[in-house]
Amino acid sequence: MEILLWLVPPAVVTLLAMAWVSWLGREGRGEVDRDEAVRRMGTALGKDHPGARYARPVMVRDRSTGIAVRPSSRPSSEPSSERSTTRRAS
Template sequence: MEILWWLAPPVVVTVVAMAWVSWLGRVGRGEVDRNVAVERMARALRKDHPGQRAPGPATTRPRDRSTGIAVRPSRNRDDAGDVRRSA
């Protein structure tokens, strides 16, 4: 049991820190004004976001979804001479 006494100071510090943080957070941010929050959300939704731009000439074809696995094209060719990929 004596070997566990070295744990006492960190446990006491942790408990005191948890009590201090919970005491500081008890007041919180107060009541949120719903009208202001709705206006801020509407402004954010109206804003143009980079992922929603109209596709340009370089982005006409959608990119293949990356699975994180590299797959090499097979050496199989169909009748038209095109390379077929088997994955």
């Protein structure tokens, strides 16, 4: 039990911090009347936001083939029939 005595000071500090934060956040501090809040929200919604002008580019997704390694994007210089005969001859 004596080993856990070092936990007492941090627990007291934590409880004091929790009480202080709850006192700061209590209702009624910095409250704006309803008409003023509605006016501010109307002004904010009426602004022209820069992100609304440009559409996000469409992402082109690769077709899933079930293969872990993607095929190369370079076109092959040999036709497929020549490749298969060359492989067999070797």
